[in-house]
Amino acid sequence: MVEEGDSLIVLETDKASMDIPSPFTGKIGKIAIKVGDTVSEGADILVITTESSAPVASEEKVEAPKASAPAPAAPVSGGVESVKVPDIGGAEGVEVIEVAVAAGDKVKEGDSIIVLETDKASMEIPAPKSGTVKSVSIKVGDKVSEGDLVLELEVEGGSAPAESAPVAEKAVEKATPAATEEPKASTAKAAPSADQSAVLSEPSRKVHAGPAVRMLARELGVDLSLVRPTGPRGRIIKEDLHAYVKAAVQKSVSAPVATATTGSGLPTVPDQDFSKFGDVEIVKMSKIQRLTAQNMVRNALVVPQVTQFDKADISDLEEFRKGLKGEMEKQGVKLTPLPFLIKAVAQAMVANPSFNVSLMADGETYVQKHYVHIGIAVDSPAGLVVPVLRDADKKSVVQIAKEASELIKKALDKQLKPADMQGGCFTISSLGAIGGTGFTPIVNCPEVGILGVSKADIEPRWNGKEFEPRTMLPLCLSYDHRAVNGGDAGRFMTFLNSLLSDVRRLSL
Known part of the structure; x- marks a missing residue:
């Protein structure tokens, strides 16, 4: 039908x-x-x-209707002629989608001058004769019908009709592609491969292609001015488009892999000669530093990250911790705020399982984890490493303190094994006593959340009757917005604050 x-x-x-x-x-x-x-x-x-x-x-x-042939033959003597829209099958109000010429351009008989498009099809209107465009009467977006004026053309005088010179026309067919494109390389040089030669080094001023080819080019997003034509009289055919796309894909695949500090397709920062400003030395990055840089770039580019800031009142926690300090030291346990943080985060993940997932590469599924392994970012001599403490939700604060201390010591002594840094569900990055009031940690893929912890400080807080000094801990929660929404993050942070503010809740 x-x-x-x-x-x-x-x-x-x-x-x-x-x-x-x-x-x-x-x-x-x-x-x-x-x-x-x-x-x-x-x-x-x-x-x-x-x-x-x-x-x-x-x-x-x-x-078959009358072909969209040019108007009657031009007189041999030349002169300025009006070029009008030819028979277009009775269509009225056809939109002009491309004007291929401008005043002053020289055109040859058969060169495309405009392209028309209806709801059903598109077609090119060719120049009826060779000459110079004096003026153009339409523009892109205009609606035209048969007989409407397209342009005024100063016809080349003294030229014989094309029908009387078949030999000359054949010569033009062979010469046109070379004349309108780049000069051929010297035969002494190796010819480029077919795929490489499908791409012009400079855009062509004039593009000759049929409606079907133009439509395919629009679908593929190909700039026809960069496609090398191989069809009759320098026309672009579908095979030329296929060769162009193949060349583009091959170029993309064979391009050098992006360095650790850049993302694929992004421009690199050019090197500078810093020695002209003073003494310098070139230091090779360690493997850990290179991997960290590469992962950070990937995570920053791929993850649509949101960071939420809050402060937890840890006054009671600090009082409790300091009260146990002497007892814990006798047992060989260093009880810092970190074990409490790890325990609180583990419980918050159990209560908010949306943070304990990893997205699959297909973009349609995710892995829901039923274990809670917490990564601890450590600033080691070799660079940033993240050892993983396993099953943190099932261990006491004292157990966590012992294991975390052992992992951190191994990291500082460069004794971590690959297995010690795998399987994390969530990461804690604590600046501790280093300082700062907040920062935006980058999500450590394939995890979907990371908690940044800054330096605690004494701040005045209103208790309903008066201001009193409270120990406030700045928290910065970054999360992957593809897996976690704002409501999930708000509930996670509220639950975490409730655990840190009332240390008794950690035992529940």
Whole structure:
């Protein structure tokens, strides 16, 4: 079934190509032509059974319309002629989607001057003669019909009609691609591969391509001015588009892999000669430093990250911790605020499982983890490392303190094994006594959350009757917004604050 205006066939001459639309709405009964056939005006194309109010449907024979040929031949003496929209199958108010020439341009007979597009098809209008464009009467977006003025063309005088010089036309066919593109390389040099030569080094001023090729180029996002044409008279054909895309893919694959400190496709920061400003030395980054830089760039580019800031009142926790300090030292346990933080985060993850997931690469699924392993960011002599404390939700604060101390010591002594840094569900990055009131930690993929901890400080807090000094701990929660939303983060932070503010809740 076809509707009036649907494209039936596409015809192409050496000069231009055009879609032939259906003149009727109905059902195709028989097709009289095939790809590769040569047709002329009046040739049978197909038979359509049209719908009508009569008891018996009528059959209509569709014939090839008059080709979109140029207007009558130009006089040999030359002069300025008006170029108008030719027969476009009776369509009215057709939109101009491209104007390929401007005043002062020289065109040859058959060069595309404008491209028209209806809801069903698009077609090029070729220059009827060779000459110089004096003025252009339409612009992109205008609506035109048959007979509307396109441009004024100063025809080249004294040129013989093309039909009387077939040999000259053949010569032009061979010479045009080379003349309108880049000069060929010397035969002494190795010729580029077919795929490399599919891309022009500089955009071509004039592009000759049929509607089907232009539509495919728009779908692929290809700039036709960079595609090397191999069709008749320098026209771009579909095979040229395929070669261009293949060359682009090969170039992308063979391009040097981005360095650790850059992202794929991003420009690098150019090196400078710093020695002219003073004494310098070039120091090679350690493997850990290079991997950290690479991971940080990847995580920063891939993760749509949000950071939420809050402060936890740890006054009672600090009083409790300091009260146990002497007893814990006798047992060989160094009880810092970190074990309490790890225990609190582990419980918060159990209560808020949306933070205990990893997204799959397919973008449609995620892994829900039923274990809680917490990573601890350590500033080691070799660089930033993240040892992982396993099953933190099932261990007491004292157990966590012992294991965390052992992991940190191994990190500082460069004795961590790969297994010690794998399997984390969430990371804690604590600046502790180093200082600062807050920062934005980068999510450590494939985890979806990280907690940044800054230096605690004494601040005045209103208790309902008066201000009193309280120990406040700045917390910075960064999360992957693809897996965690603001509501999840708010509940996580509220629950975490409640545990840190009342140390008794850690035993529940």
